[in-house]
Amino acid sequence: MQVRGHQWPGEEDIHRAVSQLAKRLPPVLEPLASLAYNYLWSWLPDGPELFRDVDPLRFIAAQENPVRLLQEVTPLQLERCAADPAFVDRVQQVASAFQAAMNRPWDPALLPTSPIAFFCAEFGVHKSMPIYSGGLGILAGDIVKEASDMGIPMVGIGLMYRLGYFHQRLDTGGWQHEFWVDTDPDRLPAALVTNGSGKAIKIEVPVWDTTVTAHIWRVDIGRVPLYLLDTHLEENSPIQRWITARLYEGNHDIRLGQYAMMGIGGIRALRRLGLEPSTIHLNEGHAALAAFEKAFQHTENGDPVWKALQKVKQTIVFTTHTPVAAGNETYGTQQFLTAFRNIPERLGIDPEQFLGQARIHPMDTTQHPGMTPLAIRLARSINGVSRRHGDVARHMWQPMYNTKTAAEVPISYVTNGVHLPSWMGKPFRDLLNRYLPEGWVTRAADPATWEPIDDIPAAELWAARVASRRSLIDMVRERSATDRLRRGEDLDYVQAAFRALDPNTLTVGFARRLAAYKRLHLLIHSPGRALALLEDPHPLQLLFAGKAHPMDDGGKRIVQAMFSLKPSPRVRERVAFLEDYDAGLGAALVSGCDVWINLPRPPLEASGTSGMKVVLNGGLNLSVLDGWWAEAYNGRNGWAVSGDVDHDTTAQDTRHAEEFYELMESVVVPLFYSRNEHGIPVLWVERIRASLKSLAPQFVASRMLRDYRDDIYTQNARNSGETP
Ligand SMILES: *Cc1c(COP(=O)(O)O)cnc(C)c1O
Numbered sequence: 001m002q003v004r005g006h007q008w009p010g011e012e013d014i015h016r017a018v019s020q021l022a023k024r025l026p027p028v029l030e031p032l033a034s035l036a037y038n039y040l041w042s043w044l045p046d047g048p049e050l051f052r053d054v055d056p057l058r059f060i061a062a063q064e065n066p067v068r069l070l071q072e073v074t075p076l077q078l079e080r081c082a083a084d085p086a087f088v089d090r091v092q093q094v095a096s097a098f099q100a101a102m103n104r105p106w107d108p109a110l111l112p113t114s115p116i117a118f119f120c121a122e123f124g125v126h127k128s129m130p131i132y133s134g135g136l137g138i139l140a141g142d143i144v145k146e147a148s149d150m151g152i153p154m155v156g157i158g159l160m161y162r163l164g165y166f167h168q169r170l171d172t173g174g175w176q177h178e179f180w181v182d183t184d185p186d187r188l189p190a191a192l193v194t195n196g197s198g199k200a201i202k203i204e205v206p207v208w209d210t211t212v213t214a215h216i217w218r219v220d221i222g223r224v225p226l227y228l229l230d231t232h233l234e235e236n237s238p239i240q241r242w243i244t245a246r247l248y249e250g251n252h253d254i255r256l257g258q259y260a261m262m263g264i265g266g267i268r269a270l271r272r273l274g275l276e277p278s279t280i281h282l283n284e285g286h287a288a289l290a291a292f293e294k295a296f297q298h299t300e301n302g303d304p305v306w307k308a309l310q311k312v313k314q315t316i317v318f319t320t321h322t323p324v325a326a327g328n329e330t331y332g333t334q335q336f337l338t339a340f341r342n343i344p345e346r347l348g349i350d351p352e353q354f355l356g357q358a359r360i361h362p363m364d365t366t367q368h369p370g371m372t373p374l375a376i377r378l379a380r381s382i383n384g385v386s387r388r389h390g391d392v393a394r395h396m397w398q399p400m401y402n403t404k405t406a407a408e409v410p411i412s413y414v415t416n417g418v419h420l421p422s423w424m425g426k427p428f429r430d431l432l433n434r435y436l437p438e439g440w441v442t443r444a445a446d447p448a449t450w451e452p453i454d455d456i457p458a459a460e461l462w463a464a465r466v467a468s469r470r471s472l473i474d475m476v477r478e479r480s481a482t483d484r485l486r487r488g489e490d491l492d493y494v495q496a497a498f499r500a501l502d503p504n505t506l507t508v509g510f511a512r513r514l515a516a517y518k519r520l521h522l523l524i525h526s527p528g529r530a531l532a533l534l535e536d537p538h539p540l541q542l543l544f545a546g547k548a549h550p551m552d553d554g555g556k557r558i559v560q561a562m563f564s565l566k567p568s569p570r571v572r573e574r575v576a577f578l579e580d581y582d583a584g585l586g587a588a589l590v591s592g593c594d595v596w597i598n599l600p601r602p603p604l605e606a607s608g609t610s611g612m613k614v615v616l617n618g619g620l621n622l623s624v625l626d627g628w629w630a631e632a633y634n635g636r637n638g639w640a641v642s643g644d645v646d647h648d649t650t651a652q653d654t655r656h657a658e659e660f661y662e663l664m665e666s667v668v669v670p671l672f673y674s675r676n677e678h679g680i681p682v683l684w685v686e687r688i689r690a691s692l693k694s695l696a697p698q699f700v701a702s703r704m705l706r707d708y709r710d711d712i713y714t715q716n717a718r719n720s721g722e723t724p
Helices: 011-022 031-036 039-043 047-054 056-061 066-072 075-082 085-102 135-150 238-244 252-272 290-300 305-313 333-340 342-347 351-357 371-378 387-400 426-435 447-455 458-487 491-500 520-524 527-532 553-563 569-574 583-592 610-615 649-673 682-695 701-719
Strands: 116-119 154-159 167-170 176-179 203-207 210-221 224-230 279-283 316-319 381-384 506-511 540-545 575-578 595-598 620-624 638-641
Touching (some): 011 031, 011 066, 031 039, 031 047, 031 066, 031 085, 039 047, 039 135, 047 056, 047 066, 056 066, 075 085, 116 135, 116 252, 135 210, 135 583, 167 458, 203 252, 210 238, 224 252, 238 252, 252 333, 279 290, 290 305, 290 342, 290 371, 305 371, 316 371, 333 342, 333 351, 351 371, 381 387, 381 701, 426 458, 447 682, 458 583, 458 682, 491 569, 506 649, 520 527, 520 553, 527 649, 540 569, 553 575, 569 575, 583 610, 595 610, 610 620, 620 649, 638 649, 649 682
Parallel strands (some): 279 316, 316 381, 506 540, 506 595, 540 575, 595 620, 620 638
Antiparallel strands (some): 203 210, 210 224
């Protein structure tokens, strides 16, 4: 039996918002209103271009948010679009692709009446929805998009941060400054969920010694609704409102308030909406209190607390992303109890017992409580996000288990993957449409799908690469000139970016969080060798981007050190730091760069996903053998720097920097510039083929979701109803 269609709670609220917006539009453009209220447009062919062409400058000004675009575009401009038959035809095309995608059957193994509830502190769906900071959020976004494509019934649970994550500006010395922008949810593709009589639904959540009220927003990601809790209500105090102000709030008391809101509030929201998930997927441990809230529902029905927790455990799965102990934050005992005091009270357990669940060793009262031990104890399935990370996690958490060896610790792994339609740029999408079999996107996780890559003439593959690089360089020229002007640089320096960045030069990208372990500093470990790589006749140009956490001065100093090389003319011309790294800039970089560099200190990279996006655009990875690359590299599909672990980090840095320069100087640069009589780097193109064929099927999100479905979610469906 095939089940199609499904209405999630809040459907009418979305409809109401759509009709409101449609009133502004000429009748032939009305389908744009429903498209605007579902992020599916962002990964349908021609979807982004369609909204852009309504009014290109305004689209950029609106952060590519189509709801804001349609709210603000002038009636005259709308009339112009409506009078253009080609444009109206495109509206029809995208609208019917939208309908087709929404009406595909659900996966028969998992029905929408008992969806997966996916809890995450951040969701990186699109640059216009600023409730994400980086890798974790983008992964969550890719998971919900792929769940929609594959018909895996899922609902997302998170917070509607009014100020989101910070924006970044640098000064002329390369020092990072942060600022936050207020987001008005009424301008986002979001609808407040109301009850039958038009009043916003409220849930109440105990935090500290208070009760915090929250509204629920619904944001549609294809067939997956995100339910986002929002405490920005008049009846809440300023402190209570601040709970959903900023992502990764620095104040730890507020941070714990966020975790209570996500975990307790998330379960209450599901219940209030009448949703009964088959599985609760905790993506990182932030929402681990969800388990206690669920258990509370059982104790209300008379179960003793430990039995209730056992029952709940059958429905909870946990994905850990953090390979460093320090990344798993802990809190002061009193702080933890103050924030969550109602949990032991309501469950009728001793506060000390509750604290014990949040420690590695429950009885060791000197240990600080944290969310990760809680999540580990309360989940029936735990996984890391790459093969190597699975191993690291088993070692890291072995103290919580009574096993003789780390290998016996029951933590598995599902290697991350990326949502192909979101991250493959147009040149490669068009090229592969011509050579891969019909319907290839839905069969991207099958290696056989990619075999015809060998039939693509080298000239065509290269042309797609050149087109991808060219559109990146066009964008970077504009953007780095603006960045430099804003910083107050002299005009000569501003123009250097315009003059010298070149669409035919080997383009190397390094964009990631500016945390010390990402080792951006290895690039300039030997400044002389680094500068030599920028020299004619075979130069490279380096584009880099990334944000340091506001309180991480060490991270900020790394960029400052790069800026100290600014006086060199080659650096002014061939190195650009692009401010305010986000999903939009990320997409441009991963599609345009020829080589993507990743030099984390092993084994601290849990997975990494940006390199997978590069693969889909014919770029090549040069990376430390850590995270995903440790299971991806095969000697022909990119380049590798050793992944050895060494406690002498200075010696390790020197060795890895040496390997990096050696590869760049003797292998990468010569290969890129060695051309046949038609100007094509034939051996480079061979590497692109090897990279696409060996890596694309393994690291797309459809492979990842298949693993979650087969190895984790449906294991649960089989068990549900059983009492252990
Ligand atoms: C893909 C992506 C990431 C993840 O990058 P890694 O450094 O590989 O973990 C982070 N931020 C953005 C904007 C991305 O698109």
